[in-house]
Amino acid sequence: MPANGRFRVAVIGGGISGLAAAYRLAKARAAGQPLEEHLFEAQTRLGGVIHTDQADGCLIEAGPDSFLSEKPQAFELARELGLAGDVVGSDDARRHTYILHRGKLATLPDGLMFLVPTRLLPMLTTPLVPFAEKVGMLRELFRKPQAVGDESVAGFVERHFGRAMVENIADPLLAGVYGGSADELSIRATLPRFADMEQREGSLIRAVLKARRKMRRVPRGPLALFSTLENGLAQFTRAIEQRLEPSRVHCGAGVAGIRVAPAGGHGRPGYDLVCHGGLQAGFDALILALPAHESARLLSSRDPELAAPLAQIPYSSSMTVAVGYHHRVRRMLPPGFGFLVPRREGPRLLACTFVHAKFPSRVPPDRALLRCFLGGSRDEAILNLDDEQAARLVLEELRQILGLSEEPLFVRVYRWRRSMAQYAVGHLDRVAAIHQRLRHHPGTFLAGNWESGIGISDCIRSGQTAASNCLRYLAET
Template identity: 30%
Template sequence: MKEEVLVFGGGISGLATAWNLHKAGIPFKLIEKQTETGGVISSEIVQNTVLDFGPNSLRDRDGSIRKLAEEVGLKDEIIQISEAFKTRFIVRNRKLQALTPSPKTLFTSKVISGKGKLRALAEPFISKGTSNDESVGAFLERRIGKEAVAYLVDPVFSGIYAGDIYQISKKEILPQFAENEQKFGSLMMGALRTKKKKSEIKPMVLSFKKGIQQLPEAISGKLSDQILNEEVTGVRKKGNGFEVETSEGKYEAAKVISCLPAHSLSSVLRGFDPLLSETLRSIDYAPMLSTQVVFNKDDIELPQSGFGFLIPRKENIRLLGAIWKSSIFPELSSSTSSHFTLMIGGAHDREILMDDIQQIEQQILGEFTELMNTSAKPEVVKSKLWRKAIPQFHVGYESDRQKMDEAEEANPGFYIGGNYRWGVSVPDCVKAAEKLVQKLS
């Protein structure tokens, strides 16, 4: 059977690619080994409360998520995050300290000591460093000091990337900051002198009435006739196109777009491109455990409304942080419940892959209730372990990108997508999928 395009992988990258092919009228098939699409996007409804085990919200800066949602029939299912999300908390000395998006926060917050604040404010007077790649931790320690990095940068990047800031790349994670240092000699000067592009579209942080999984479910529902529930096992060149081997048979295609995780594509490409296969195999992924806890609303009280809290590694607490879901999306919880997402694992805590899940739950619940100043017991505790949750863009990752570029150039019609190529957020992947298909059309 010959197709114009074969798409590997039914996570959000593969689904967004397939949807754009569908809109462009390009014949395709999407191959996904799991019966359920969506990858690490996973939602479940328990006791009238929506539990999101993957992303808990989507930051739609340019409207691409809203556009996609409208196209697949979810316009009326979108819910906007509450104003509470603007207030976040950092744990210091086992106490929650509020951070609001205001310049004066740097002066009033107890997260950083007076000495640490003065060091951070000295940033414009620090000489610029090397243009070579280096870790986010080393880069920002040089710019704003060790204390600000330990209590602000580390918890934030642990929350977003599940990463070790002394391993992940400044060029990958903070390209604008790296450029500003070289161009203006200072991050603060760069922020002041770089004009932000004005957008007619207002950014929005959003979810859906039945959770984030509504989005991949809606896309796959529209494309069900084009989805093959099979596992890709190999690929080779054939004529002007490709022959793809799966668990069920063989297919031919003029073009192949892989949105498989790096480690999965590595196995597929062993015979096709051994060098690229080895590069992909070496890409590190951090594990994450998402634990959903639901309390009776009367049993637990928030210090104030907010997004939740993050915990610096210096606090020696296993829990990475908590999202106060009932505060930011009250529509997703029952009126009698308070719902929280607890995050554990990441590059610093790979032991979650070996430890007993119930023991981890007990440990982090104890840490969470202590920080929330309650002895209440949750009515619901549900966890999902993602063994390879988030790709880690280590220092030097640009050489991996170069090898992917070279493989595409050497094999016209072969394309590599997914979060390790396009960015870890859902909006990053949706936007990149649209751009790729525009290039093919």
């Protein structure tokens, strides 16, 4: 037991990973555990890339806009925070997504389970895949189970469905979700379910159809594909912040360095944080809930062998641009959630969501809202445009793609530098090496979107796991 009778834990990073960790510690404290949780955040607000904004009556998600309903952690956390009644689903009745193909919007074929076609007719009629590759897809049904090592998503999809599926479907989907490229992302780390299916069944189409038949036998509630919170994802941030002790939430307190102090009274090392704004001394444990490159920087002098694999995890940058219009624009758009743009089509836009269609309650009836996504691993340079240049570029590309020449009512530009971990080929080995090396540092725990998934639910799980491991360590101390 430490001198003042309470363990002091520092959580560094106030994005959703760090908030989930701090909240788990706060719950343990409320349940009687002798500890103080402190949260250190470099910016003046919490939430990290979760940032909900408002303009002209519209609710704008500057970063993530929703979470996948099939992963439970975000919904569970919302329930615990008393926000279950605020969870809203996407309006899936209108769920069409388009892909820009030879300058025109083509519908993403119905029945596509992320990358795997499961319905014949839409695949036969889609212009996105040439005839020879359609015939090849029928052959895919007869593939034998096969165990291969890690490879790129592009290599994997090409082996099963041909190059057009990579360029016209897989790559734009991955760019829209991960800001990444199918040629670089690892199939085992990004889409492990499909790698396992290949190993078990050989044919992905057969495996997906089988899994779907099984799922139909399990009665489920009417789950939308995407869920979010009625007043924006920042509701998570606010609700967690309210449950933390205000004097221990340190915003504008970026951690510049960590000093390891000699073993304290309980025989374990202590930690001091060199923060912008002064030294914060005397912590018994640390949770670094940061982008991997930032954890690498803070750990490099202490253990280069731990910092090296962290520093090797690439991150992409992105920009979102929200454009608000008069409601008549709704009638000028095709029905659906939005569109994706394959790289070779030319525009710098990667994706565009028709927010008023996906989450109708976020946009008043007299407005239309488009949210554009740009940047990613192939176009970091776009972040150098100033707001005016970015707005001009986006409006011009919307004009080319949608024929939209209406004057917008507002444009908002948001930049997210080095914020999305890229699970490149070999990622799982790097993460295993990090966890292995971390065993040499009792009292230090890591979380973040590089660890076990980049989605909001994955980050919540990562933060909660780090906090649980930390509580176990303190209990053993």
